[in-house]
Amino acid sequence: MTQPARGIRGVRACCFPCRAPTDLLSPAPVTSSFSAAWLRGDARALSFLPDRCRRPTSRAEAVAAAASRSVPPALLDVLAARNARLxxxxxxxxxxxxxxxxxxxxxxxxxxxxxxxxxxxxxxxxxxxxxxxxxxxxxxxxxxxxxxxxxxxxxxxxxxxxxxxxxxxxxxxxxxxxxxxxxxxxxxxxxxxxxxxxxxxxxxxxxxxxxxxxxxxxxxxxxxxxxxxxxxxxxxxxxxxxxxxxxxxxxxxxxDPRLAALTAPVHHRSIEEAAAISTALASRADALASAGFAVQVHIRPGSPLGFYSPDGAEGARYRLDPAGPDTWSLVGHPDGRSVTTAELLGWLEREPLRFTTSALLRPLLQDTWLPTAAYVGGPGELAYFAQLEPLYAHAGLPMPLVVPRARFRVLDDRARRWLGKLGLTADELSTPREELLTRLAARDATQALEAPEALEARLFGALASELDRLEDPLLALDANLKDALQRTRGTVRVAVSRLTGRYARALARRDGTTAERVDRLRTFLTPNDEPQERVLGLPYYASRIGMRAFTKQVLDACVPFSGALQDLTP
Incomplete structure (x- = not known):
């Protein structure tokens, strides 16, 4: 049995499974979210992006492959100069x-x-x-x-x-x-x-x-x-x-302009071999879609993976689409401009900063320059790395380990105090607002109050039972009363639903203080009904806890090679 990882005090920690829990040949539900499936170890997701980061032997192999490459001297010089300014x-x-x-x-x-x-x-x-x-x-x-x-x-x-x-x-x-x-x-x-x-x-x-x-x-x-x-x-x-x-x-x-020349070979290949690359990537995208996953990055048939800025390095950048033999249209250009392959390659030689990468080309540039053993990515990046194996194979580069980033939900002293006053757990904040308020109102009432669902079932059940009892005698008296009985059932259902709906809203409004506390907690823990880490920024937590103290707590709570969600309680 897999044991949970041990976290620091105040952190709930767990690892995802070392192996996929299902066999590739067994039926399993599919999901539109690749990253969610991958994080839980779904075998279908792992067939597109193996979970090599979870196994020591695979990590050792990836490190050995990366160690055979070195950083170009020109890049080392730029890194030293750029980082010296920090x-x-x-x-x-x-x-x-x-x-x-x-x-x-x-x-x-x-x-x-x-x-x-x-x-x-x-x-x-x-x-x-x-x-x-x-x-x-x-x-x-x-x-x-x-x-x-x-x-x-x-x-x-x-x-x-x-x-x-x-x-x-x-x-x-x-x-x-x-x-x-x-x-x-x-x-x-x-x-x-x-x-x-x-x-x-x-x-x-x-x-x-x-x-x-x-x-x-x-x-x-x-x-x-x-x-x-x-x-x-x-x-x-x-x-x-x-x-x-x-x-x-x-x-x-x-x-950095000093790196421009180092980008040119990657962009050159993207342009010259666009058809072969896009065909391979489109096949991969089709396979992902057939497996039930949403494709993170759309593949444009025959298009290079980069962007081109026709008005100079600091100008607007545009994707390129095939527009004829050795001709490319600039997608979205207000004047509908186009450019030839010869023009592109000429600018690539003279001014490579006119060219920029896309989400799929950037990893290839990164791993052309660096001895990358592992890339740490969020859910979206996990999904597009699932598309990238054909591109790495085409370039003759090994894919790095793909490691999910750390995920945290911060429960600071204020949030914990408010949870305590409401008698809630942080997980309960994900309950829809009206449902949660109704539950709290019923729980905290000075007299026993039925839940709206129970009241609706009781009222309609009693009335429906009476109509059932009357049905045979009424139909025996006049068979034409059947339609009237059916209409009455519908009218009763609507009336009971309206009554219990108003009852539910009255329960929700019963305690304005509770509603205010719930809304405040939702702003801190599920802002805009999204995960906290995807909306809220650092300034509040750094100002309240201390920028280094908070950073250190995050570092101490990180579990290597694990993307499990953890609660952080500074």
Missing amino acids: APSPARERNLELLSRPGTVAVVTGQQMGLFLGPLFTLYKAAAAITNARAITQETGRPCVPIFWLQTEDHDLPEIDHCHLPRSSGGPLRVALDLPDAAASRAPIAHRCLGPSITAALTTLRAELGAEPHAEEFLSLLERAYRPDATLAEAFAEVLSTLFAEEGLVFLDPR
Whole structure:
């Protein structure tokens, strides 16, 4: 029997199973969520993305394969220069020196540059990369370095221009940049400065969090990093590097101009071999769909996997679709522009920064540059790695271990106190709001009150029984009364349902204080009916608990090679 992993005090910890619980040949329900199926060890999901990270022998094989590759000297030079601009860290300097040695491997993770680090899972991914790198070193004896890939090639500003804070009423507070062109922007965010609206966002943070015990330390860090003239990426890296300075987390920005030449071979292959690559990936997508899984990344027939910016490196980027022999249309271009293969390859040689990767091409660039033993990813990344085996095979590269990121639900002292007052567990907060309020009202009533469902069943049962008793005598008297009986049953059902519906709403309204506490807890634990880690950002927790104290608790709670959800009780 698999034993639960032991966590730190205040953490509920468990591992997922070492082997799939079902046989590939046995019938099993399918799900549209690949990551959910993979995390629970579903055999059909594992047939697309084996759970190699869960087995020591497979981890050793992946590490040995990665150790046979080395980091290009040009990349080492850029890493050293780029990381020297971040928060001082002797541990990071040691890790950079280790990367220059043959045989060193890496655990990589990455994320878009969310405002003030974006949702909490950004911190959890970085912590998981560090924890898994340590575990690989201890297990194999190979030096292993954690690397954070700054996803500066992306252009989706509406996904990253904000941060959410929990608050006691009114739902989460959205703190955002005022970027009027955000929805229409198609330029890589590497070149996007924060602008003057960052000042108002920081002022909002101070107004909301300034009274918290550790606010000054963290808010001062944000104010130093998030300056109007700084880019989103620069500010993001400055804060995250400070949080993990003791652990030596290394940062890589693929948009650094000094790396442009190193990107060219990957983009060249993507263009020249687009038809073969897209055919292989489309076949994989069809297999995933046939197995009952949603395909994370749509495959465009015959299209390269990258983006092209026709107006220069800092301009809008567009996907390429086949438009004829050696001609490509720029998907979404306002003028319907197209470009020839010869033009693309010419620009790739002269100005490779005009080219950027997609979600499927980025891992290939990453593992072309780095000796990646493992990649730490979230649910969406697990799903697109399930699509990637044909691409790695085409490129002749081994796929790294794919490790699920750490997942936490933070129950701070306030949340625990509110749960105690309501007599609820954190899991009960996932119950639909009206149902939960009704249950609490019935539980806390000074006199016994039936649940609405029980009352409805009792009332309709009694009336239906009377109609059943009358049916034979009435029909014996006049067979034409059958329709009237049926209409009466329907009328009774509707009337009873209306009555019990009003009764349920009265129960829900009975205790306004309870409703307020439930709503407040839902904002902290299930904001917008989503997992806490996907909505709420770090500023509240760093300001209340301490930025290093909270980071350290996350690190201590991470279980290597496990993506099990844990409760963190700082």
